[in-house]
Amino acid sequence: MEEIHRDSDTAGNEAGGEDALVGNVSKLAVSPPGYTGAPRKGHLIFDACFESGNLGRVDYINEFEFDLFIRPDTCNPRFRVWFNFSVENVRETQRVIFNIVNFSKTKSLYRDGMSPVVKSTSRPKWQRLPAKNVYYYRCPDHRRNYVMSFAFCFDREDDVYQFAYCYPYTYSRLQHYLDSLDRRNLDYLKREQLGLSVQQRRLDLLTITNPILLSPEREKKVVFLTARVHPGESPASFICQGFIDFLVSEHPVAQILRDHVVFKVVPMLNPDGVYLGNYRCSLMGFDLNRHWQEPSPWAHPTLHAVKQLIVQMNQDPKVSLEFYIDVHAHSTMMNGFMYGNVFEEEERVHRQAVFPRLLCHNAPDFSFSSTSFNKDVVKAGTGRRFLGGLLDDTSYCYTLEVSFYSYMTAGSATPMPYTEETYMKLGRNVARTFLEYYRLNNLLDDNKPGSHINSLNVLPSGRHGNNNSNGRNQDGERKIHGVKGDC
Numbered sequence: 344m345e346e347i348h349r350d351s352d353t354a355g356n357e358a359g360g361e362d363a364l365v366g367n368v369s370k371l372a373v374s375p376p377g378y379t380g381a382p383r384k385g386h387l388i389f390d391a392c393f394e395s396g397n398l399g400r401v402d403y404i405n406e407f408e409f410d411l412f413i414r415p416d417t418c419n420p421r422f423r424v425w426f427n428f429s430v431e432n433v434r435e436t437q438r439v440i441f442n443i444v445n446f447s448k449t450k451s452l453y454r455d456g457m458s459p460v461v462k463s464t465s466r467p468k469w470q471r472l473p474a475k476n477v478y479y480y481r482c483p484d485h486r487r488n489y490v491m492s493f494a495f496c497f498d499r500e501d502d503v504y505q506f507a508y509c510y511p512y513t514y515s516r517l518q519h520y521l522d523s524l525d526r527r528n529l530d531y532l533k534r535e536q537l538g539l540s541v542q543q544r545r546l547d548l549l550t551i552t553n554p555i556l557l558s559p560e561r562e563k564k565v566v567f568l569t570a571r572v573h574p575g576e577s578p579a580s581f582i583c584q585g586f587i588d589f590l591v592s593e594h595p596v597a598q599i600l601r602d603h604v605v606f607k608v609v610p611m612l613n614p615d616g617v618y619l620g621n622y623r624c625s626l627m628g629f630d631l632n633r634h635w636q637e638p639s640p641w642a643h644p645t646l647h648a649v650k651q652l653i654v655q656m657n658q659d660p661k662v663s664l665e666f667y668i669d670v671h672a673h674s675t676m677m678n679g680f681m682y683g684n685v686f687e688e689e690e691r692v693h694r695q696a697v698f699p700r701l702l703c704h705n706a707p708d709f710s711f712s713s714t715s716f717n718k719d720v721v722k723a724g725t726g727r728r729f730l731g732g733l734l735d736d737t738s739y740c741y742t743l744e745v746s747f748y749s750y751m752t753a754g755s756a757t758p759m760p761y762t763e764e765t766y767m768k769l770g771r772n773v774a775r776t777f778l779e780y781y782r783l784n785n786l787l788d789d790n791k792p793g794s795h796i797n798s799l800n801v802l803p804s805g806r807h808g809n810n811n812s813n814g815r816n817q818d819g820e821r822k823i824h825g826v827k828g829d830c
């Protein structure tokens with residue numbers, strides 16, 4: 344998410360005694376107190392020493408119940424949300440209750456039916472636990488902190504089980520995906536290393552376009568998309584992959600887009616944070632989405648590199664940077680939606696609403712009425728705000744948010760939990776929406792004459808429609824706790 348934690352939404356810093364939680368548990372066998380010797384079957388072994396792993400401590404309560412502590416972000420104990428750990432040495436039919444006791448946030452989609460995801464060695468596809476097995480409540484035993492408890496029954500002795508806050512998408516997974524794209528030798532896809540993170544991980548940049556467009560004398564329309572500045576927001580990576588998959592595909596819409604637009608994608612802005620299993624920060628504890636104004640080449644090298652590239656493109660008279668979209672995930676809202684900037688001129692406000700409106704038509708899970716435009720001081724260091732100030736009035740900068748949990752479609756009363764596939768689908772829908780956008784603007788050769796951008800006002804206003812000009816919720820669509828963001 345984009346926004347900053349406010350005090351009312353932040354549990355006390357002492358919660359969970361995280362001073363002691365500096366590393367992940369490593370093959371930690373939790374046996375009953377007083378027990379000595381090798382762990383028996385059923386003495387659970389917890390581990391989070393793997394990529395994107397996070398579990399800082401386990402307290403044995405009784406044979407059936409364990410208190411689990413999230414390891415805070417490296418160098419920033421304020422953030423404790425993402426968890427991702429494995430459990431093995433289980434007994435068949437062993438029932439347990441795991442209490443996650445030190446979340447740094449109080450508002451949560453757990454109140455609305457969200458549940459952790461689980462997989463096991465013999466069932467490697469992630470699934471959400473049944474919501475009925477999950478409880479979220481204020482707990483007197485934990486300084487009245489909010490605790491998420493879930494019941495689980497192990498069923499296969501030889502399986503290793505893994506539990507996580509949401510579907511993980513690791514740095515290595517991204518590298519494998521990008522390697523597989525490389526192997527296709529597509530002439531319209533270029534992969535570069537734009538820089539390195541503090542821990543020397545790759546900062547990848549993809550350029551997807553018809554290579555003819557890249558010749559120096561050509562005018563270029565550029566769409567720039569970034570993801571994973573906040574490392575715990577793994578849904579952003581699925582969206583980003585869906586976006587890339589569509590654009591490199593043989594789909595006719597993708598081919599037209601490549602012939603007219605240069606797509607630049609930075610799929611992982613914070614590779615160290617992702618690798619380490621942080622929720623919001625980089626290795627050094629920085630929320631990179633607050634440092635766009637003055638990124639340091641040594642403290643925020645990935646951000647610095649991306650900003651340099653954008654500034655350089657902005658100075659190139661042949662380049663028109665038309666869209667910047669930064670993808671996030673949201674821990675209290677449902678659906679996909681956007682944040683945009685506010686402007687004085689009504690015409691510009693109007694133009695900025697066009698893309699989200701079109702996306703609302705194309706994506707059943709995208710909500711225009713949850714989309715909002717703001718200029719909060721606390722968000723001045725975000726990519727959207729900073730670039731909105733840097734780029735001229737023909738550029739549009741958005742944060743694309745997607746719920747960690749679910750979406751509601753028109754006419755349905757029950758939330759549909761997102762899957763890895765539906766997150767990717769949203770990414771594909773974002774990509775194909777650019778065709779409609781550019782058609783509407785008479786910018787594509789194959790465009791039929793007619794509709795100017797302002798004619799959008801007469802379009803039916805989508806599944807989540809009925810919006811006023813600032814895009815705030817007017818149709819009574821369900822908003823979680825009536826708040827916009829806490830990220």
Ligand SMILES: [Zn+2]
Nearest residue numbers: 344345573671
């Ligand atoms: Zn975020």
